[in-house]
Amino acid sequence: MAGEQKIVAAFDAAAESYDAWTEVQSAVARALVARAAADFARAPKTVLDIGAGTGHVTGFARANWSQAHIAALDAAPHMLARLKAKFPDVETIQADAAAYSGAARYDLILSSMALHWLADPVAALARWRGLLAPGGELHVAVPVQGSLQEWRSFLHKAGLEDSLWPFPASFPGAELAAFPARFDSALAFARSLKKSGAHTGAPGGRPLPAPALRKALAAHSGPFDVTFQVAFIRLEAASPRPPAR
Ligand SMILES: C[S@@+](CC[C@H](N)C(=O)[O-])C[C@H]1O[C@@H](n2cnc3c(N)ncnc32)[C@H](O)[C@@H]1O
Structure with a gap:
């Protein structure tokens, strides 16, 4: 099995237990959405959560922007099935985050604790940025060197x-914060x-x-x-x- 497939298969197999074991991931997701909400002045019409998993970010985004159309992208089908069971109104997209190039453009793109699993995080950021609508913003939380x-x-x-x-090493211009567990x-x-x-x-x-x-x-x-x-x-x-x- 190729590296990326192994990673996705491991997450897929953990879909049922993920929520009960990811308090810190939930805290990071909450912080990411709070930062995006403080930064993005208007109400977004469209939001995309990349590497959405079971929906920690999606859940906080729904609570913040109840009028927005929210889409959640992940490569692991069982993770997305868990997300859909919790949030039936959210559109789910099963796709490889490193290669995705759908036609829709989004006001806000969010991604938490997923970028580091991709082979080329810098290339992925450029690709995700290309999915933004004019005036849109991309907000990403990613664990970096020094973690664990x-x-x-x-x-x-x-x-x-x-x-x-x-x-990965940190990214130019990124702000760092410690999340203890x-x-x-x-x-x-x-x-x-x-x-x-x-x-x-x-x-x-x-x-x-x-x-x-x-x-x-x-x-x-x-x-x-x-x-x-x-x-x-x-x-x-x-x-x-x-x-x-
Ligand atoms: C640690 S979980 C984070 C999930 C969620 N964002 C959160 O904060 O709880 C990482 C997620 O990235 C997804 N993922 C990993 N590699 C991926 C890829 N190449 N394409 C799409 N999703 C991927 C996994 O399936 C998993 O759901």
Whole structure:
């Protein structure tokens, strides 16, 4: 299975458990929509949520802009089915976010915790920007380098090589914010990766040896804290070229 298909298959398989294990993703989605609402002066007529998953961003967007036509795009069919069950009025688009080029243009495009799963995040941002209507805005939240450092340290201390999917360096002009999350135990954090579908390992990385990991998790007592370092990116629609003379 190709890298992208593996990633999407992992999320798809986690569609039923995703909501219960993604408190921090929900907090990031809320912050993203609050930023977009503070920034975008008018009421958007059309909103697109890219990498929508089960709809954390879509839900906050619906609450903010009840009059808008909202579309949610994701490559994972079961994630979209969960979203549709919660928000039947939302249009769903099953597509690859890295290659999507539909005809519709949107006043507001939002994306949370999805961009880093794409092979070329910078190219994806340019493509998404091209989907904006004139005067439109693209707001993206993406975890960047420094995220989940606590988990990496935990594994290194146990003599294990971490196999986390790599986070990109930050993006020019982005604002950074830390989102801490507390889990009941290191085991609960490890489980959250699986239950949220975010356990696909780095390309070329080796899977963690199960017995050594189990031993390290069992040896850890008390809660386990992790932090997502999240970059908030804001891009405007490109201004139309002046007519050639
Ligand atoms: C961590 S989840 C984030 C979901 C949601 N935005 C949230 O904040 O909870 C990442 C989502 O990106 C989707 N995804 C990953 N790669 C994708 C791709 N190439 N095209 C479309 N969706 C993709 C996954 O299926 C998953 O639903």
